Amino acid sequence: xxxxxxxxxxxxxxxxxxxxxxxxxxxxxxxxxxxxxxxxxxxxxxxxxxxxxxxxxxxxxxxxxxx
Amino acid sequence: xxxxxxxxxxxxxxxxxxxxxxxxxxxxxxxxxxxxxxxxxxxxxxxxxxxxxxxxxxxxxxxxxxxxxxxxxxxxxxxxxxxxxxxxxxxxxxxxxxxxxxxxxxxxxxxxxxxxxxxxxxxxxxxxxxxxxxxxxxxxxxxxxxxxxxxxxx
Numbered sequence: 001x002x003x004x005x006x007x008x009x010x011x012x013x014x015x016x017x018x019x020x021x022x023x024x025x026x027x028x029x030x031x032x033x034x035x036x037x038x039x040x041x042x043x044x045x046x047x048x049x050x051x052x053x054x055x056x057x058x059x060x061x062x063x064x065x066x067x
Numbered sequence: 068x069x070x071x072x073x074x075x076x077x078x079x080x081x082x083x084x085x086x087x088x089x090x091x092x093x094x095x096x097x098x099x100x101x102x103x104x105x106x107x108x109x110x111x112x113x114x115x116x117x118x119x120x121x122x123x124x125x126x127x128x129x130x131x132x133x134x135x136x137x138x139x140x141x142x143x144x145x146x147x148x149x150x151x152x153x154x155x156x157x158x159x160x161x162x163x164x165x166x167x168x169x170x171x172x173x174x175x176x177x178x179x180x181x182x183x184x185x186x187x188x189x190x191x192x193x194x195x196x197x198x199x200x201x202x203x204x205x206x207x208x209x210x211x212x213x214x215x216x217x218x219x220x221x
Contacts, residue, residue, distance in 0.1 A: 024154075029161040041160050 006034040023047040080154045094133035101126030
């Protein structure tokens with residue numbers, strides 16, 4: 001799973017700390033999400049998508065495994 | 068840390084803090100009882116110096132830990148900004164996953180260490196062997212019981 005958090009955040013000119021504060025997580029969690037080291041829970045994905053005014057699928061990109 | 072982990076979760080962080088304060092007070096009572104025993108009962112007992120030292124050390128450790136937890140929790144209850152920062156830090160899902168994984172690793176490594184020690188301890192000291200085998204049985208029982216409970220709960 002990849003995500004567009006960094007891209008959306010930069011487009012809105014907000015810092016990682018500001019985004020973290022808005023969705024009630026630590027800045028380190030945002031850093032890990034953006035770098036793809038950590039996958040958000042459904043609840044956090046929902047909060048982040050709501051913050052950007054988008055759907056979860058528009059922020060988080062699910063890649064189907066190819067057989 | 069264990070009290071913090073046990074009493075964090077759910078939606079109401081302020082309720083967690085109030086529960087944590089009661090836990091700190093209960094811990095403080097245990098520490099003070101330890102001090103009272105060390106002061107009034109231990110000098111007249113036939114306990115070895117080693118056992119007497121255990122009373123003082125345990126009472127000091129528990130009391131100091133309880134006081135720290137009590138002061139910090141009271142500070143968080145009365146300072147909303149600090150409470151918000153602490154809430155974010157303690158309920159952050161990545162932090163919680165890290166703690167869960169670290170606990171699993173520590174538990175796994177410990178039980179492997181205990182099983183390994185059984186082979187070394189058996190020819191040396193039977194009491195230590197029984198204590199270690201008790202730990203292995205306790206770990207296994209807790210694992211199966213918590214597995215059963217979680218299977219029904221989730």
